[in-house]
Amino acid sequence: MNCESARNLEDAFLDDELDASARAQFEEHLAECGACAEEHGRLGELRTGIRNGALYYRAPAQLRDRISAHLRQVEPGGGAWRRVAIAAAILLAVSLAWNAAQLRSRETQLADSVLASHIRSLMGTHLMDVASTDQHTVKPWFNGKLDFSPDVKDFAADGFPLIGGRLDYLNGRAAAALVYRRRQHIINLFTWPEAANPAGADVSRNGYQAIHWSQGGMEYWAVSDVSAGDLRQFEDLYRR
Amino acid sequence: MSPVRPSPKIQLFEQIMLPHLDAAYNLARWLTRNPQDAQDVVQESYLRALRFFDSFLGGDGRAWLLAIVRNTCRTLHQRERGALEVPFDETVHHAGEAVNAEAGLERDAAYAGLRNCLQALPVEYREVLVMREMEEMAYKEISYAAGLPVGTVMSRLSRARRRLLDCVAGRKKGAAQ
Numbered sequence: 001m002n003c004e005s006a007r008n009l010e011d012a013f014l015d016d017e018l019d020a021s022a023r024a025q026f027e028e029h030l031a032e033c034g035a036c037a038e039e040h041g042r043l044g045e046l047r048t049g050i051r052n053g054a055l056y057y058r059a060p061a062q063l064r065d066r067i068s069a070h071l072r073q074v075e076p077g078g079g080a081w082r083r084v085a086i087a088a089a090i091l092l093a094v095s096l097a098w099n100a101a102q103l104r105s106r107e108t109q110l111a112d113s114v115l116a117s118h119i120r121s122l123m124g125t126h127l128m129d130v131a132s133t134d135q136h137t138v139k140p141w142f143n144g145k146l147d148f149s150p151d152v153k154d155f156a157a158d159g160f161p162l163i164g165g166r167l168d169y170l171n172g173r174a175a176a177a178l179v180y181r182r183r184q185h186i187i188n189l190f191t192w193p194e195a196a197n198p199a200g201a202d203v204s205r206n207g208y209q210a211i212h213w214s215q216g217g218m219e220y221w222a223v224s225d226v227s228a229g230d231l232r233q234f235e236d237l238y239r240r
Numbered sequence: 241m242s243p244v245r246p247s248p249k250i251q252l253f254e255q256i257m258l259p260h261l262d263a264a265y266n267l268a269r270w271l272t273r274n275p276q277d278a279q280d281v282v283q284e285s286y287l288r289a290l291r292f293f294d295s296f297l298g299g300d301g302r303a304w305l306l307a308i309v310r311n312t313c314r315t316l317h318q319r320e321r322g323a324l325e326v327p328f329d330e331t332v333h334h335a336g337e338a339v340n341a342e343a344g345l346e347r348d349a350a351y352a353g354l355r356n357c358l359q360a361l362p363v364e365y366r367e368v369l370v371m372r373e374m375e376e377m378a379y380k381e382i383s384y385a386a387g388l389p390v391g392t393v394m395s396r397l398s399r400a401r402r403r404l405l406d407c408v409a410g411r412k413k414g415a416a417q
Contacts, residue, residue: 010398011394011397011398011401012394015372015378015379015394015397017378017379017394042405043401043405046354046401046404046405046408047373049354049408050354050358050369050373050374051373051374054355055354055355055358055374056262056266056374057265057266057269057270057275057278058262058265058266059261059262059264059265059266059282060265060275060279063261063265063279063282063283064258064261066279066283067258067261067282067283067286068254068258070283070286070287071246071250071253071254071286071287071290072246072250074287074290
């Protein structure tokens, strides 16, 4: 081995990364070459100097505790994560309850406005825009006044004669109100095209009943002060 | 905060990784050349290590952890570009940090010289030297931790040592004059 190849292997020798045969050759060269032996000695001193503990920075004592505490906080299933999960669960429950309340209130709001509209129609002179017992008169009357054509039926033979129709405004849109009579009572049947998420719950308030159903892409609210049984019968007739 | 019992995963993680805290800190300390940055780097590294712990395939966790420390240092380095890029200024590094405060008493002035020379090395040389001489890692481990081919590890070590020898010799000469 000459000095040049020895220089190339010097570090690997120092670091004990040479295989046995290369190591033996290097040691052989070192024994007979003063310059290379000197260089090797200087590298050895350098190593001793660096490995002296004075150059090694040990972690400050509090760092271990800080890291340990931190790990427990971020660890899934522990510490902060657990609290986050609990908080998320509470938030979800609250939001579900809130949504349910919103839905609930939307339903009752609609029922309220349907009831109010019914009562209003009985108070003044505006029960009907078109007064006719003929469904073939009432139905065309809505043409051009609404963006849908309500299904106008007459149940005179069953004791629920059609007496007319009216435009109304419900659920944020124009609606058709069909007016029927049951003995001396008035039944308003409100209808408009079904919304994306139709909401409706039957209500009974102050002697008035409002029942809701969906059919053929339309929403229906039947409102009256007739008995609940009569109103159900009306619904059955209409849905038939 | 109520004390939370650590999960088996975190117990295992701490069992494997916390023994290398000194190694992590020493490397971070030498790479950042600043005790506060080093602590931040180590803490961030442990958090990252926990996140990637599933990809740890066992064995000696030190090289695995040091690879993360090194990458975290580089992230910090990129974030504060220039902060670590400042060329070594002997007067600054002489006067700057209280060397003795952290490492304990340092009686031998030669080590102070060596410390300053090591700090002055480019980070590419510093990292391999710290891993090799202070952690006594094999080329293969350094290659893994530093993301370098083994040949590059060897050549960098070789150049790092020559520069270090020159630096120390220069300082001795300067002191003698």
